[in-house]
Amino acid sequence: LVLYWLDLFGVAVFAVTGSLAARRKQLDLFGVLVIALVTALGGGTLRDMLLGRSPVFWVQDSSVIVIASVAALLTVVAARWNLLPARPLLLADALGLAVFSVLGTQTALESDVNALAAIIMGVMTGVAGGIIRDLLTGEIPLILQREIYATAALCGSVALIVAIELQLPAGFAELLGVTVTLVLRLAAIWRGWRLPQFT
Amino acid sequence: LVLYWLDLFGVAVFAVTGSLAARRKQLDLFGVLVIALVTALGGGTLRDMLLGRSPVFWVQDSSVIVIASVAALLTVVAARWNLLPARPLLLADALGLAVFSVLGTQTALESDVNALAAIIMGVMTGVAGGIIRDLLTGEIPLILQREIYATAALCGSVALIVAIELQLPAGFAELLGVTVTLVLRLAAIWRGWRLPQFT
Amino acid sequence: LVLYWLDLFGVAVFAVTGSLAARRKQLDLFGVLVIALVTALGGGTLRDMLLGRSPVFWVQDSSVIVIASVAALLTVVAARWNLLPARPLLLADALGLAVFSVLGTQTALESDVNALAAIIMGVMTGVAGGIIRDLLTGEIPLILQREIYATAALCGSVALIVAIELQLPAGFAELLGVTVTLVLRLAAIWRGWRLPQFT
Numbered sequence: 236l237v238l239y240w241l242d243l244f245g246v247a248v249f250a251v252t253g254s255l256a257a258r259r260k261q262l263d264l265f266g267v268l269v270i271a272l273v274t275a276l277g278g279g280t281l282r283d284m285l286l287g288r289s290p291v292f293w294v295q296d297s298s299v300i301v302i303a304s305v306a307a308l309l310t311v312v313a314a315r316w317n318l319l320p321a322r323p324l325l326l327a328d329a330l331g332l333a334v335f336s337v338l339g340t341q342t343a344l345e346s347d348v349n350a351l352a353a354i355i356m357g358v359m360t361g362v363a364g365g366i367i368r369d370l371l372t373g374e375i376p377l378i379l380q381r382e383i384y385a386t387a388a389l390c391g392s393v394a395l396i397v398a399i400e401l402q403l404p405a406g407f408a409e410l411l412g413v414t415v416t417l418v419l420r421l422a423a424i425w426r427g428w429r430l431p432q433f434t
Numbered sequence: 435l436v437l438y439w440l441d442l443f444g445v446a447v448f449a450v451t452g453s454l455a456a457r458r459k460q461l462d463l464f465g466v467l468v469i470a471l472v473t474a475l476g477g478g479t480l481r482d483m484l485l486g487r488s489p490v491f492w493v494q495d496s497s498v499i500v501i502a503s504v505a506a507l508l509t510v511v512a513a514r515w516n517l518l519p520a521r522p523l524l525l526a527d528a529l530g531l532a533v534f535s536v537l538g539t540q541t542a543l544e545s546d547v548n549a550l551a552a553i554i555m556g557v558m559t560g561v562a563g564g565i566i567r568d569l570l571t572g573e574i575p576l577i578l579q580r581e582i583y584a585t586a587a588l589c590g591s592v593a594l595i596v597a598i599e600l601q602l603p604a605g606f607a608e609l610l611g612v613t614v615t616l617v618l619r620l621a622a623i624w625r626g627w628r629l630p631q632f633t
Numbered sequence: 634l635v636l637y638w639l640d641l642f643g644v645a646v647f648a649v650t651g652s653l654a655a656r657r658k659q660l661d662l663f664g665v666l667v668i669a670l671v672t673a674l675g676g677g678t679l680r681d682m683l684l685g686r687s688p689v690f691w692v693q694d695s696s697v698i699v700i701a702s703v704a705a706l707l708t709v710v711a712a713r714w715n716l717l718p719a720r721p722l723l724l725a726d727a728l729g730l731a732v733f734s735v736l737g738t739q740t741a742l743e744s745d746v747n748a749l750a751a752i753i754m755g756v757m758t759g760v761a762g763g764i765i766r767d768l769l770t771g772e773i774p775l776i777l778q779r780e781i782y783a784t785a786a787l788c789g790s791v792a793l794i795v796a797i798e799l800q801l802p803a804g805f806a807e808l809l810g811v812t813v814t815l816v817l818r819l820a821a822i823w824r825g826w827r828l829p830q831f832t
Contacts, residue, residue: 260574265584265585265588269584272554280484284483284484284682285678285682285687285688285689285692286687286688286692287486287685287687287688287689289484289485289486289488289687290484290485290486290545290547290551291484291486293551294484294485294547294548294551297548297549297550297551300550300551300554301550346688348688348692349692349693349695350695351695351698351699352688352691352692352695352698355670355698366769370569370768370769371565371569371574371575372574373573373574374771375658375769375770375771376769385663385667386663389663459773464783464784464787465783468783471753479683483682483683486685488683488684488685488687489683489684489685489744489746489750490683490685492750493683493684493746493747493750496747496748496749496750499749499750499753500749569768570764570768570773570774571773572772572773
């Protein structure tokens, strides 16, 4: 249940990061809204399509559309007055990533997929929205570059599945998955941890 | 029924704009065909996948594939002889956008989705083909930039849904939706109307 | 049955080409893995989603995920020691393209789609992975440019369908489809065959 609220929080945060990316590209109001929605809902949408869960989640429950749209509009106002400090936003984004990955993995497991595919679905739920955002704004997807971002989601998803396999309580497994992703991502932000490049 | 013919008209027009974009990028004949098909069928395809309507529409009825291909090939010939004036093409494109948006919204409503999702599906049917075209040809999607394009589709889709909610006759509701989009788009072209940018 | 092994071979080869593309863009290890998986599995994934075959193939059988991942990691090692000569890789890629296109067409036919859509599905299975790879690494999709690549897949797919319509034995039809694509692609590589550009 806590996860449900955290999920809506993640939707709002991702919509904010999407709006800011659209801002940097000088898109108009509608473009901002589109990028915000795509960033916030893209990962879960791709997951649902791959799993054959149709219609996708935001068609069944429109509240996430409303939340993402409101977050985008508030961002437009807040950004004009410089009310969006970068640091807290990075932390909120890390939490959104952690929650999305755990929920994505769980959703996949509910559809009876193999563990490997469930991990991919989890990571995808966390990062695909940002990838589509980067494509639409003409950037090479940042998360594929050097920072530990998707890797953090991967570790959290693996931790969740291991905990479930060990038959730990569901609530504990979720908490573990979220924590692993969050800690790794924060370490990457504060300590500058990086994966080796392929040279 | 008129809408059915207008739909095929829209497919042909979008195939033409796709071919011209491919031409500017100096793609070969096959590339032109791919971009034309993607532009003409991409929006409806994405809508069908999101709604879980499978297989997608052009798998069930191949006539749209034929129409888009023929339109692409004719464009190759016509463009070489400068037979494609830009102005009428813009008008035809506006009509295609209007028809696609109304049909997309209707298709979504038939699948019993909420009104908000139906509007998104309508806009997506109208504009996603063009967005994929821009991605494949290495452009930042134009419609997310300054002109009123997707916004016109949005207003037409909203008008359609309001008219249906008010229980107006279906034919009138469709006509209203198409007209709203068309008028807004033409105003944007002729009057240079724009949405405020996010600065 | 031979086709099944060739399919796994194709997955590995496409993963290698994906890894090399990621290397050129200096992505980190995780980015390499993502691009490799997308290149190897993207075409079949898109086909399955369009056909409404859900969940998609790699969710049902995770062996392709393992093969693509291992191929990507081996590529990282081999590329550092310059163990990947370009020529043999081009040939292997041509074989992968041929096999994917034939299998994609067959999969579509099993789902009772019309011949035109089956051809599109076949070509898409062969080339969509490479297109997504190019999008994610910030390139204009190469296959839409001048070389005969997708066109070879198209001809192989058409040959397969004609052979099936003529009620030739299934094994012969498959062999024909693979051969047509392979020969055309190799001719393009060695002879420099090209399609006319659209000027």
